[in-house]
Amino acid sequence: MRDVIVTLLVFASLPYIFKRPSLGMVMWIWISVMNPHTQGWGFARDFPFAAIIAVVTAAAMITNSRRHYRLPLTPVTATFILFICWMCVTSVFAMHPEEVWTQLVKVIKITGMTLIVLMLLRKRIHIEWMIWTIVVSIGYYGTKGGIFTIRSGGQYRVWGPVGTFIDGNNEIALALVMTIPLMYYLYGLIANKWGRRAMAASMLLCALASLGSYSRGAAIAMSAMLLFLWLKGKNKLSFGVIILCCVPFALLFMPEQWHSRIDTINEYEQDASAMGRINAWHMAYNLANDRPLGGGFIIYEADVFEKYAPVPHDIHAAHSIYFQVLGEHGWAGLAIYLVLGCLTWRTGTWIIRHTALRKDLAWASDLAKMLQVSLLGFMVGGAFLSLAYFDVPYYLMAGMVAVRLIVEREKAPVADAQQRAAVAESNREIEEMQHEPLR
Known part of the structure; x- marks a missing residue:
């Protein structure tokens, strides 16, 4: 059915x-x-x-x-296109060239459609359609996962949909962390009180589902996201009270096995999973130093670890967006990726600064702040996950670019009117000076 x-x-x-x-x-x-x-x-x-x-x-x-x-030509889009081109170049010179094409095609589909999304985000309503779609798509699993966590008393892990980017417990947890700020933005747009209550309940259930995933990286990302959400939010007092009330309750609700899992963050030397990730990070670092173009998409193989890893037999995925890009596309690829993130962040800062005195553009400021909070969650949590090609951050990047273009269009008539008024005032002063009698 x-x-x-x-x-x-x-x-x-x-x-x-x-x-x-x-x-x-x-x-x-x-x-x-x-x-x-x-x-x-x-x-x-x-x-x-x-x-x-x-x-x-x-x-x-x-x-x-x-x-x-038309594709908007901005520093963000130019860097994004450069990143796509660089991934194509590294695929040509990959360590396993015959095997990278399947992954390259998958990545090209994601990035290519991101370019189409950039062309289609022309109005505020289009951007909010995109935000609503992301919230419904991921929030569905978060709401269901939160209810599952409550029913099971947190005894079992929350997993994502099988066969997708977010099928693992760590991946779905990070996706939920990124979705909560977007829900917070939409919460401010909902006029119906029951709709607002439903959105607030969904936010809490998504947070609980993220905890129920037993993901240590997501727990760190959640902490950073909540702190930044409080800093960027409007009602700091009320939101702070909600956090202070809900967080301790959620932590007390989770069973002892959850706390034992999270406590291993402080004892990572004794955790095989953590040490395996560090071994993979060393491999990516050594590979990038040896091969300027990186190793291509397929580098998590025995022969690569045998050559570059401190512990050759301990084969793990990168488990970090930064080391993933470093190992697969070299130092230049990592530099482009980091520049793309910085430019996206600066675009949000520009929006916030240029809409500070415009009530009609308050929505743009609010959305830019929440996009920054969401991307911060991804940047923190992504340090422990192989999600460099996860499509949602790229859609949020496109949304940030679209918001700036709308703000620029809205500010242009005001700037022209102010300029005309200044010219008229200057001409009037000149005329008055010419008609003044000589003394």
């Missing part, structure tokens, strides 16, 4: 996508982030829904004569 429902929803949306390509962005993000077809047990699990949506969306953009969709 689930397979039929998802199939009907996708195919029913195609005519509307052809009329309004922005709906294609919504459907693509829903399919690629939530992966609803993976919740079925039949033909839909392997059906190419995403490819069909992508083709129809691209065709709609090309054939739409009323609008010309």
